[in-house]
Amino acid sequence: MVLFTGAALLIGVLIVGFMWLSRPAAPTVNDLEPPAEEIPAGAMIDGRTMGSPDAKVTIEIWSDFQCPACRTFAMNLEPRTITDYVVTGKVRLVYRDAAFQGQKSSSPYDESVESAAAARCAADQGLFWQMHNWLFANWNGENEGAFAAPRLTAIATAAGLNLAEYDACMATGDKQAAVISETNQGVAAGIGQTPTLVINGQALVGAPRAYADWAAYLDQAYAAAN
């Protein structure tokens, strides 16, 4: 028994020790991944909005760049939604900040608010959706440094932003305040989970997994609006 206990303790400690030594380092500015999808031509971008103002269906996407389910929606469902519904004039997307995942961190630097502010600074340069795609492509853990300030700067550079304008924009703190304000507005309106997709006023909490389910939902909303 003593032998078994000793061996088990030794193996357990060795495994944990190996994991501790090989634990992932915080993401660096050198390990950026480009997004898989590009914004298609004809997407009619206006700041944080994409699609025709005359579209019958408007989807408000209440989202956080640090939310895994938002990332899944943005990377798996959004590209085909843009191709099939936005470019064709049926759907307009409106991005809204519900940036509350960073509040779980004990750090005063809020990665959710800062990443959303960075995206708003990109919007000022007409590059919100490019920045949106780059942010989601390069997030890999909540409050683990993926959106630390130097990395956000690197992401902004990779997304094609003018860095001087970006730095000046981030330094004012106005965008961060706007993110917090919109997040609070969302919470007051009942947005408690991300993503929440408000489709022509109807809230859908969470996103469907399969594109077919999502497309059926959009077809229904489009038919109801006509």
Add this chain to the structure above:
Amino acid sequence: MITRRVAARPLLGLHPAIILAVLDVIGLLVAGYLSVVELSGGVPTCGIISGCEEVAKSQYNNFLGIPVAVFGVLLSVVLLSFALAWWKTDIYGLLLGHYALSLVGVIFDGWFLYLQVFVIQAVCIWCVTYEVSLLLRFLIALLVYLRQPRPGAAD
């Protein structure tokens, strides 16, 4: 000594291996669910309790590029094999094997719980369920060992 057969002393009127096997199956189901979801690129559902998504997407949820839940499946399969084999054969070493392997798992789970609470700052209820099942398996195996006649004493 470890290959000797010793009749197990019943626990709650059952062969203790059956209790261990039931807990092993519970652990296997939980780890299996997490593995299937994570390997298919999804995130586990926590219901009204949040935290599973954050833990699943954390960079700490992988070891050697493999989701840690997969190791939970492997451990549960081996533990279940030990429990069933002990039930059928009463070979003393299988109880010790179950005890020692579950202790290795408990040490790892203690580390992973620390990561959830203090590093990731989110707790996955599925992971906690697995951790509790593993702790129970370890404690029951220890209790059974303490109550069990030693092979030497049985001779």
